[in-house]
Amino acid sequence: MKLKKIFAGIVITFIVLIIAVGIIFTRKLQYYPPLTMNAVANDAKRMAIYGLEDQTTPEDFGFTNYEDVTYYTSPDMTLKGWYITAPKNTSKCYCLYHGRSANRMKGLIYLRLIKDLNLDKTFNIFIPDLRNSGESSEGITALGYYVADDIYNSLRYLKEEKGNNRFILHGFSMGALGITIALKRYEQELNDIKISHVILDSPVSNARKVMRYEVMQRMGLPGIVAFIGITALDTKLGFSLDSMKLSETLKDTDIPTLIMSARDDDKVPNALLEPETSGLPGSVVKVLHFDSGNHSRLYLQEKGRYTRSIASFIKK
Numbered sequence: 001m002k003l004k005k006i007f008a009g010i011v012i013t014f015i016v017l018i019i020a021v022g023i024i025f026t027r028k029l030q031y032y033p034p035l036t037m038n039a040v041a042n043d044a045k046r047m048a049i050y051g052l053e054d055q056t057t058p059e060d061f062g063f064t065n066y067e068d069v070t071y072y073t074s075p076d077m078t079l080k081g082w083y084i085t086a087p088k089n090t091s092k093c094y095c096l097y098h099g100r101s102a103n104r105m106k107g108l109i110y111l112r113l114i115k116d117l118n119l120d121k122t123f124n125i126f127i128p129d130l131r132n133s134g135e136s137s138e139g140i141t142a143l144g145y146y147v148a149d150d151i152y153n154s155l156r157y158l159k160e161e162k163g164n165n166r167f168i169l170h171g172f173s174m175g176a177l178g179i180t181i182a183l184k185r186y187e188q189e190l191n192d193i194k195i196s197h198v199i200l201d202s203p204v205s206n207a208r209k210v211m212r213y214e215v216m217q218r219m220g221l222p223g224i225v226a227f228i229g230i231t232a233l234d235t236k237l238g239f240s241l242d243s244m245k246l247s248e249t250l251k252d253t254d255i256p257t258l259i260m261s262a263r264d265d266d267k268v269p270n271a272l273l274e275p276e277t278s279g280l281p282g283s284v285v286k287v288l289h290f291d292s293g294n295h296s297r298l299y300l301q302e303k304g305r306y307t308r309s310i311a312s313f314i315k316k
Contacts, residue, residue: 032100032101032132032141033101034132034134034138035101035102035103035133035134036103036134036135037056037104037105037134037135040103040105041056041105049297050105050106050108050109051109051299052105052108052109055108056105056108057082057108058082058108058111058125058127060108061108061111061112061115062115063084063111063120065084065085065087066082066083066084066085067082067085068080068081068082068135069081069082069083071128071153071154071157071158071161072150072153076137076139077131077136077137077139078136078137079129079130079131079136079137079150079153079154080128080129080134081104081126081127081128081129081136081154082104082125082126082127082128083124083125083126083158083162084124084125084127085124086120086121086122086123086124086125087120087121088121088122090122090123090124091163091164091165091166092122092123092124092164092166092167093124093125093126093158093162093164093166093167093168094114094119094123094124094125094126094167094168095125095126095127095128095154095155095158095167095168095169095170096110096126096127096171097128097147097169097170097171097172097175097176097178098129098130098133098172098175099171099172099173099174099175099176099202099296100141102133103129103133103134103135104127104129104133104134105134106172106296107127108127109299109300110170110299113299113306113307113310116307117307117310117311117314119168123168124158124164126154128150128154130147130150130178131147131150141174142233143174143204143210143211143241144174144177144178144181144204144207144244145178145181145244147174147175147178147181148178148179148181148182148185148186151169151171151175151182152182152185152189152190155167155182155190155193156189159192159193165192165193165194166193166194166196167193167194167195167196168195168196168197168198168199168314169195169197169198169199170198170199170201171199171200171201171203172201172202172296173201173202173203173204173267173268173296174204176200176201176202176203176204177200177203177204177205177244177246177249179198179200180198180200180203180249180250180253181243181244181249183198183249184248184253195255196255196256196314197255197256197257197313197314198253198255198256198257198258199257199258199260199313200257200258200259201260201298201299202260202262202265202267202295202296202298203246203261203268203273204244204268205245205246205268205272205273205276205277206244206245206247206272206275206276207241207244207245208230208241208242208244208245209245209272210267210268210272211229211230211233211241212226212230213269214226214267215229245276246259246273246276246277246280247275247276247277247279250280250285251279251280253280253284253285254284255284256284256313256316257284257285257286258286258288258309258310258313259273259277259286259287259288260288260289260290260306260309261273261287261289261290261298262289262290262292262293262294262295262297262298263289263290263291264294265294265295266294266295267295268295270289273287286313288309290302290305290306
C-alpha cells in the first residue's frame with residue numbers, strides 16, 4: 001500500500017510538472033520579452049545579425065525624408081513606426097513587417113534592397129514596430145494571430161492618413177504569416193486597397209506544427225508539453241491554431257505571392273513548409289528555396305539571388 005501511494009504521488013507530481021511546463025511554454029509564446037530599439041543599437045552581435053554596423057535610422061541609408069509615426073492608438077495599444085516619403089508624389093507604398101523577437105530596425109537593411117530595385121523613387125516606404133516590439137506597446141502576439149490586426153490597422157492608416165492605395169507587402173517569419181492572416185480575415189475591409197504583391201520571407205508555415213517542433217526538437221521536451229501548450233492557447237485565446245497555416249490563409253488568394261525559404265531553415269523546416277504550399281495555386285503562389293542562408297537571413301547571405309528574384313517577381 002505504501003509503495004502504491006509513493007507511485008501515485010510520483011505520477012501526480014509528473015503530471016503536474018508536465019502541465020506546468022506546458023503552461024509556461026504557452027505563456028512564453030504570448031509574452032516573450034519585448035525588444036527595444038536601444039537594446040538592438042547597444043548589442044553589437046544583434047546589430048551584426050541585422051546586417052547593421054552603426055546604422056540606426058533610415059537617414060543612415062540616405063533616406064532623410066522620414067518621420068516617426070503612430071499608426072494606431074487605442075486605450076490599451078499604441079503602435080509606432082517609420083514612414084519614408086518618396087521624392088515624388090505617389091500613392092504606392094512598400095511595407096516591411098518584422099518577425100517575432102525583433103523590431104523595425106530589422107527592416108533597415110532592406111532599404112538597400114529597395115534602392116537596388118529602384119523602388120525608392122516611386123514608392124513610399126513603411127517600416128513599423130508590431131505589437132510587443134520596439135516603441136510599440138507590449139501585447140500578446142499569439143505567433144502572428146494578433147499581429148494580423150496590427151498589419152490591417154497599418155494599411156488603414158497608410159490609406160486614410162497617407163493617401164496610399166497600392167501596396168507591396170514584405171514580411172518575415174511571424175510577420176509573414178501575419179500578412180496572410182490579415183488579408184484573409186479582413187478581406188472585405190480591405191477591398192478598397194490594392195495589394196499588388198506579397199513577399200513572404202521564411203514564413204511560419206503552420207503555427208501548430210512549428211510550436212510542436214520548437215518544443216520537441218529545439219527545446220528537447222516531450223510532445224505532451226506541446227499538446228498542453230497548444231490546447232491551452234486554443235482555449236484561452238478562443239481560436240484554433242489550425243487557421244494559422246499557409247494552406248488555409250493562402251488557399252483562395254489571387255494576389256501574386258512569393259515565398260522564400262532556406263533549405264536548412266532551423267526554425268521553420270522545409271518539411272513543415274512543403275505540405276503547406278504543395279496544394280496552393282502555382283499560377284499565383286511561387287515558392288523559392290535557397291541553398292544557403294537561414295531563417296530570415298536570406299538577403300544577407302544570398303543578396304544577389306534574393307534581389308534578382310524579387311525584381312523578376314514584381315515585374316510580373
